[in-house]
Amino acid sequence: MANPANSSWNLESFLDSLIYELDKAQDTLSVKGLNRKLTYTVKDVTLDLQIFPEFDGDTVRFVTAKPGETGSSKLTFQLGSIRDHQIQEVTRKPPKQGEITIDDIDIPETERKELRKLGIQSTEDLKRTVEEKKVDITKATDNKVNYQDLASLINKAKRQQIPPTVNKAQVSQAQGQTILTLQGDNLAVAQSLDNFPVAVINNQPVKIIAANEKEVKIELDKNQLQREGNQLKIALDPYAVVTMNLQS
Template sequence: MQNKPWNLESFIDALVMELDKTREILAIKAINKPLSYSVKDMALDLQIFPIYDGDSVFFTTAKPGELGSSKITLNLGSITDQVVRVTSTKLPTRDDASIDKIDLDETTKKELKKIGINSIRDLEEIEKKNVDIQKITSNKKIDYTNLANLVKKAKRNRIPPEIKNISMSMENGRPFILIEGKNLAIQDDFNPVAILNHEIAGIVSCNPGFVKIDITDKELTNQDNELVLALDPYSVLKVRMKEKGNEDTYNAT
């Protein structure tokens, strides 16, 4: 049999899976048998040859009679669900995203994972506490100054804007374009910008579900009208509006 390299994570996962199966079988046996036997703790001594490729550590098991191997001792003990919850980080939610989804080079991702940053939420927590990641990572050549922008961009990609309706209204003789939707203006530190037919139009009010644009002194054609709406640095919409019949509503594409 070929002596293939293995890593510690997969080896322990396989052991724990086997022990879990044993426990589940005991639960079935307990229905009919009042007494049985289980594994309380498990200890293994392995003779191995470690292999380090610069990023990961692998092992090959020493064959009988092979010299120069190292010894590794594994002790597996039971743990309750309460202890797991107390000593583990929160599980990722659907709104969270792995740093693997961020537009970062592989070296930066590896450095972040080394210090326990595996998701957008982890980065946000670090940012809230004003931690200088540059000072605590081993690779000083990596530039982390753009991380905050990358976090915001990744968050925006998870909640993209959605336009549901575009209409026009008149208030005190002034025309306005009303845009209704979801996840429109969601950044408090950014003022959205609107450009109608290549001219800047003033945004009167905006929120995640509503954008109101003042188009006084702006001309709308009966054909296509181009509206460019920069909701934030990571979300710019280009909408072509065409009047729908005689109504003050528009088809948007």
């Protein structure tokens, strides 16, 4: 009989863990195959488990038998062989440089595991699954993953990889208007977002008249500029806010 101190487990979590480990091994072989031809395969692997099944009327769980315990059942898994060309055909391509993986996203480990179960390892996998294959990730994970929340975290992770930099700020006059021009890199990279960029100077709203990755033009009211110094805050998108002190 089973020792009551033994921890029980269910078949789904066991298979999920087993498949995840096999996927990792397959991904490793895929990368290795780029540098060294695979010259051997593991033909067959058989895994025998001595277990005590438990059924509570709804869920089947198992307790692994320990040495000396009798009356257990035998559960056998047979893993077949796979050749190098099969690995190359069925294995996802290694992540490209700069590609955001799910390990780069600040999400709970439970959500990360759910995405891995679906074979989603990167933002490109997620985009292809949701936008091209039209899969409802929320339903596919039994409401364990919220796609809208996940998309927001992905955008934040992408922005962290390309932070904005301001190299130059210049005030000029054009057709009776006072224009503040910011020049730099990775400025307005998400121009499709409503209400962004948005800016204030000395806590007073100012108008953005043009914005792109390299340049942002802001229309100022002369009364908004102070002699002693001015503070500009500009939210380029929800994940990038720049604060600058300007001298008039």
